Amino acid sequence: TVNNNNGGDNEPDRPRRPRPDYANNGFIFNIGVNIVIQSNDFDRLTDDEEDDVEYQRLSNGRIKETITRPNGVQIVTIRNRWGEVLKRSRITPDGREYILAYYDEDDREDDREFGNWRDPGNDLPPLRLTIPVRDYILDADVSDEDEVELFFRQPPVEQVREIYTIEDVKKSARLRDSVRRIEIGGLTFDSGAATIARSQVGALSKVANAMLALLEDNPAETFLIEGHTDAVGGDQPNLILSDARATTVARILTDFYDVPAENLVAQGYGERFLKVKTESAEPLNRRVAIKRITPLITIADRN
Template sequence: MQSFDDRVIINYHDRTFIEHDDSPRLAWHARETYYEELPRGRYRETVVRSDGTRIVTIRNRYGDVIHRSRILPDGREIVLVYVEDDYYDEVYDWRDPGMGLPPLELLIPLSQYILNAGQVNDPNVYYDFLGQPPVEELDRIYSIDEVRRSARIRDTVPRIDLDTITFEFGSASISESEIPRLEVVAEAMGRLLEENPGETFMIEGHTDAVGSDMANLALSDRRAESVAMALTNVFAIPPENLVTQGYGEEYLKIDTAGRERENRRVAIRRITPLVAPVASAE
């Protein structure tokens, strides 16, 4: 484990992951944030928004998110994430939860599984696409961190390749001219959140193959975070409904070792069925 660019790089067997603190992003419109120690090494973070809404996140002793809820001023609770903490006592030392699964069998057309944003400008298409169920039956629900770390689990839900947003070489900034290109997908996400305020969307960041592995992991993580912050600050998508993760150069869209703008991108998935028990049951 080592620090890089205010993030943590974890090497586990033949895999490398990056972790970051999402608390600053969750503190959007917060009037206070406080922390409480819980039994069994867990701790609870509570963000209190200016309108009295509370965002409550519980992490286990490994730092994994096992519960996240939005509690409204009237006391109603909206569960975004819930996973049994006892599960970790059984499987830690951590392993990829997709390792025991057979290869993914895709029974729908590829166009219904991967949506290239550059070919679509209709929010209804994004709305229908994001609302699709997983492409295979799930054995159980997963933690956010398991979904972040397992390509096999993530691949059970369709993804949007947001190729309308690309980045300058070495940069995680989104130009002002590209911000409006997020509007159609933000509108679709907003409609889904009106129907189910507990939806969770994952923003995945990617780089081209130029540069060191660690630098690219950190850069891709910041790119995912930049898109999430734009969705929140410009289009009012609540930050607690967004999960970000960078994958560096691991999943190149164009297989080249050189500079390639199409590889400097983000992707979006609706991971609610993977992390929320109610959505999974439906």
């Protein structure tokens, strides 16, 4: 629930704490035969001790969330009534705005109930991969930093037909398949765990440095971190666990390597996409993968 702060006719409607529902918990719901988690990134994007956070009601149930950091940088996110990101931008103290995600909600009817989502990937033909697999999937563990950076800079493997929401990309396997994937072969998780040993943090160094190089050229880049589990355990616990793993890696990239939190999106997929097809405990399935999704979510970069 969002509380109003009515400060007079000239004051914007800026509810503060308690947070909107989307900032408190993730949602788990069914899409067809699959269960999906719509996790929140609020805690990862904000520091309760240092950041100032304001909410403003907009029309059609939308909420504008403004995070102001001690250095004056603002992260402004507009969400629809379901908590899905419609626009996210970074505004620097000198007034420059970098649009990380932008979706025109007028392009889609929004009279659906929560969870009644239609996969925009269904409108696309089956993916035809016309490049070698080695140019589509890269293992950062056996690649050098220059190779990882060059791989991140490569365009999607097919023409991007339209701009999608971040939630569309997170939920649609067909959309995600249109961009290349980096595996972090040197990073795995213990069974049932979402944390990693400090000794494994270095496995992310090449990916982090490549991200920072891209962000130097385009501060509006967005990278999706996918979390996965093996097939041991139930569907829902594994979904929650995989989402926590993706969030762990996102936090490490920010806390240890200074990759801005707003340039990262985390999403868990449970045991749905096994790297090794087995129902047994398998460390190679307890993993994360990373994709550059910028061309799918903003018109600022369609490469």
